[in-house]
Amino acid sequence: MGRFSSPLAVQFAAMGLDGVPADARVLDVGCGPGMLTLELARRRGADMIAAVDPEPVFVAATAEACAGADVRVAVAEDLPFPDDAFGAALAQLVVHFMSDPVRGVAEMARVTAPGGRVSACVWDHGGGSGPLSDFWRVAAGLDPAVRGEAALQGASEGQLVGIFQRAGLHDVTQSVVDCTVAFLDFDDWWRPFLQGVGPAGRYVATLDDVAVARLERALRDELGDTGFEITARAWAAVGIVG
Numbered sequence: 001m002g003r004f005s006s007p008l009a010v011q012f013a014a015m016g017l018d019g020v021p022a023d024a025r026v027l028d029v030g031c032g033p034g035m036l037t038l039e040l041a042r043r044r045g046a047d048m049i050a051a052v053d054p055e056p057v058f059v060a061a062t063a064e065a066c067a068g069a070d071v072r073v074a075v076a077e078d079l080p081f082p083d084d085a086f087g088a089a090l091a092q093l094v095v096h097f098m099s100d101p102v103r104g105v106a107e108m109a110r111v112t113a114p115g116g117r118v119s120a121c122v123w124d125h126g127g128g129s130g131p132l133s134d135f136w137r138v139a140a141g142l143d144p145a146v147r148g149e150a151a152l153q154g155a156s157e158g159q160l161v162g163i164f165q166r167a168g169l170h171d172v173t174q175s176v177v178d179c180t181v182a183f184l185d186f187d188d189w190w191r192p193f194l195q196g197v198g199p200a201g202r203y204v205a206t207l208d209d210v211a212v213a214r215l216e217r218a219l220r221d222e223l224g225d226t227g228f229e230i231t232a233r234a235w236a237a238v239g240i241v242g
Contacts, residue, residue: 002033002035003181004131004179004181004232005032005035005036005092005093006035006039007179007180007181008035008092008093008121008177008179008232008234009035009036009038009039009092010039011177011179012036012090012092012119012121012177012234012236013036013039013040013043013090015119015175015177015236015238016088016090016117016119016238017040017043017044017088017117018117019117020087020088020116020117021087022044023048024048024086024087024088024113024116025048025049025050025085025086025087026040026044026048026049026050026086026087026088026089026090027049027050027051027052027079027081027085027086027088027089027090027108027111027112028040028049028050028051028052028090028091028092029051029052029076029079029089029090029091029094029104029108030052030053030054030076030091030092030093030094030097030098031051031052031053031058031059031062031071032053032055032058032062032093033058033061033062033065034051034058034061034062034065034066035092036090036092037049037051037062037065037066037069037071038065038066040090041066041068041069045068046066046067046068046069047068047069049066049069049070050069050070050071050072050081050085050086051066051069051070051071051072052071052072052073052074052075052076052079052080053071053073053074054073054074054075055073056073059071059072059073075098075099075104076091076094076098076103076104076105076107076108077098077099077100077103077104077107078107079107079108079110079111081111082111083110083111084111084112084113084114085111085112085113086111086112086113086116087112087113087116087117088112088116088117088118088119089108089109089111089112089116089117089118089119090118090119090120091104091105091108091119091120091121092120092121093121093122093123093234094120095120095122095153095154095160095163096122096125096149096152096153096154096155097152098153101153101154101163102163102166102167103167105118105120105163105164105167105169106167106168108120108167109167109168109169109239109241112241113241114241114242115240115241116240116241117238117239117240117241118164118169118238118239118240118241119236119237119238119239120154120160120163120164120236120237121160121177121234121235121236121237122152122154122155122159122160122234122235123149123155123232123233123234123235124155124156124157124176124232124233124234124235125148125149125150125152125155125156126150126151126152126155126156126157126159127156127157127233128150129231129232129233130149130155130232130233130234131181131230131232132148132149132199132200133232134219134222134223134230135193135200135219136148136149136150136200138215138218138219138222139203139215141218142211142214142215142218143211146203148199149199154235155235156235157174157235158174159235160174160235160236160237161173161174161237163237164237164239165239167239168242169239169240169241169242170239170240170241170242171239171240172237172238172239172240173237173238173239174235174236174237175235175236175237175238176233176234176235176236177233177234177236178231178232178233178234179231179232179234180229180230180231180232181229181230181232182227182228182229183227183228183229183230184227185225185226185227186219186220186223186224186225186226189223189228189230190216190219190220194212
């Protein structure tokens with residue numbers, strides 16, 4: 001997923017920082033290994049960036065990669081910052097994993113100064129245009145019990161806007177962000193699924209060898225053996241703190 005997250009971060013950071021004063025601090029909520037944090041630091045300087053993630057291993061990786069940033073272990077629903085501390089708060093590919101998305105976005109608004117921007121984006125899992133939509137569609141064809149990511153909160157058109165509005169943000173707008181990633185061949189695309197990471201990887205890890213081989217064959221038939229590109233779409237929402 002990092003192959004998609006990095007190019008997505010370039011476009012999402014530009015959206016989230018639009019109109020934000022250069023001297024305002026910026027918060028990355030759910031930073032993971034730091035793709036968005038690094039892009040924000042490239043644009044504003046690491047000393048102007050704070051980031052949080054509930055996983056200590058990600059916090060350590062981001063702090064090492066982005067020296068000078070304030071990186072802490074924390075969940076979105078309970079941010080360790082005072083009110084009005086930032087000019088902008090961004091959450092890339094995080095809202096759908098929050099235990100309480102409305103509370104998480106409301107916390108982002110709390111720590112953002114009046115007039116500041118709160119932004120979030122989520123892959124279009126619901127519309128079948130996410131980076132893993134091909135995987136889940138083929139897997140469901142082989143196993144009707146498969147639960148993909150389409151039902152995750154924020155993963156369909158309009159859902160992020162609803163979450164932002166319930167969190168008390170104003171002038172909420174929705175947009176679409178696309179990014180295209182090239183793969184050398186099928187194996188280049190398939191290997192990460194065998195590492196047990198993320199919902200798709202965890203699903204593959206539950207399968208026996210026969211089922212894994214069957215899924216691989218079906219996906220290979222779908223995507224082919226030679227190089228290909230996948231264009232993924234994300235829904236994005238931006239709201240203003242009142």
